Amino acid sequence: MHVSPHIPTLDDVANAAGVSTATVSRCLNEKQKVSPKTLSKVMEAVESLGYTPNFNARAMAAKQSHTIGAIIPTMENAIFARGLQAFQETLLEQGYNLLVSSSAYQPKLEAQQIRELVARGADGLLLIGYERDEAVYDYLARRGIPTVLAWASMPDKGHASVGFDNRASMRLLADRVIEMGHRRIAVISGITEGNDRAAGRLAGIQDSWQAHGFDLAALPVIETPYETENGAAAFAELMQADEKPTVVMCGNDVLASGAISKARDLDLDVPGDVSVTGFDDIELAKHVFPALTTVHVPHRQMGRIAAQSLVGLIEKRSEKVTRQLDVSIVMRASLTSI
């Protein structure tokens, strides 16, 4: 036999705290209108009864759930970890909770998760990059869900975003590599299809290569998903060429870390025999040996600004803006002149 547990109601909380249900509701939705003493009395009752505000009733009363959804392409490898952590910290300061989904780099899954988060009452969304079906943007507009895009910045697209120019940033690094004398460059890129960040980074290397008067056909490129194992395998393949590269430029630090590990397996000295570069400056970049020359992305700043922008949109205090952040090149031991 199954006995349904008694689910505490707003009335139960009001009775326990000795206040009206309207006061309980204010404590849950408009804290600033309640005295600290009343708030503490009511929240104690909420706590001890295990009361959970009913989602719809609360959303209708406050027109807000104070929950933000974020969908990132992957939870592995900490690529998005630090930015997301800063995003959450800033949200918490502003009284918002964060729910995160991971789309495994699958646009269909992302579209489904967007609906799911909207169905669960998310006040706003953080999405990574620009590249997704127009239908998704239409859906968000129809539903009136404030959305901020991050990790990319394309001001002419008109979406609210906080990111950086992946293409120009990687071009900066490629220019530096070529200025240091490298003429045999090989590239390990992330999968560019459906990933505007990966596509931008590859294009940045190609821009620099062509601007220096070289032929695109002479620039070997392997595209592979962002996993260290894949970086290792691609590196081994590139080093089998008759004309071995003097530098392997990687689409991110995860691929570059795999390349560096594989170089050690192959008894190749980095950077003596071959230089390796990354992108992102995640934790890993400092801890591989030799440490990675990479493009430093201001993850925490990006996360904080994304949170502020999104809350501003939700609370109708600000307009859609595109914030483009500066990156910098971090020179570490994995890149040398030739």
Add this chain to the structure above:
Amino acid sequence: MHVSPHIPTLDDVANAAGVSTATVSRCLNEKQKVSPKTLSKVMEAVESLGYTPNFNARAMAAKQSHTIGAIIPTMENAIFARGLQAFQETLLEQGYNLLVSSSAYQPKLEAQQIRELVARGADGLLLIGYERDEAVYDYLARRGIPTVLAWASMPDKGHASVGFDNRASMRLLADRVIEMGHRRIAVISGITEGNDRAAGRLAGIQDSWQAHGFDLAALPVIETPYETENGAAAFAELMQADEKPTVVMCGNDVLASGAISKARDLDLDVPGDVSVTGFDDIELAKHVFPALTTVHVPHRQMGRIAAQSLVGLIEKRSEKVTRQLDVSIVMRASLTSI
């Protein structure tokens, strides 16, 4: 002026697909009872209209939201990343979506996030470790929310869980270290208060130390939060002792990676001057140099079994079980005999 967007209803979908609303509802909640042709027709209409099933209506119709909540202590450093990724993959195969919150190792925030996920209709929860207020367990029991604990395993506590014995696992490694001749051990532990995994790992080293007849007072321990920077600082402090340790055992790979980086800064050879060990075998462990000797945790297996257990509980196909997984010691270059 603000014009409310038209939000598509179940009727709109039924009209567009030329079926009854009951059929639409079946397509959304009991796919197996619908012909593939009808399902595809209805899902196309859902897609093109941008229909989102109303959370409460759907929950009432299906008695399930097909959404699982997970609360992990941190999204940084990828400590939980691989297990969580496997957890999500298995959930997706079974038709469940995952929403993740990060509690920043704060019990109060975790308690609040548990309520939030329940309020948003989560069918079940994944939580990390056992140590939390009894009131939280009472709340989950009253609400009848199936919950599986992971990353720890304490069979006599009676909770459904999938994990490993942190204490016995770390003891295995400490026994090995002592058998290899080390008599001057120092420990960099995570913060043990409120973290049963960290406390268990420290206790495992102490168990081994005492079992070998040594005095606890002669075992230096620094507790510090799981960040590479903290591991580096603690390592520097431990190496200032008059009797320098011959091995520094770290509570996880993040602390150990920081220790190894700091050793390089201090011109100390690992393992020539001092050995370093970790715990978890996250990606980082393979890529630091020298690679870390550590305790391998079967992250993906743990994530998969946790998902299967939780879905089994939600669908009332299985009972609460405690699954204790085997770990193994991975010997890599950072530990040597003396």
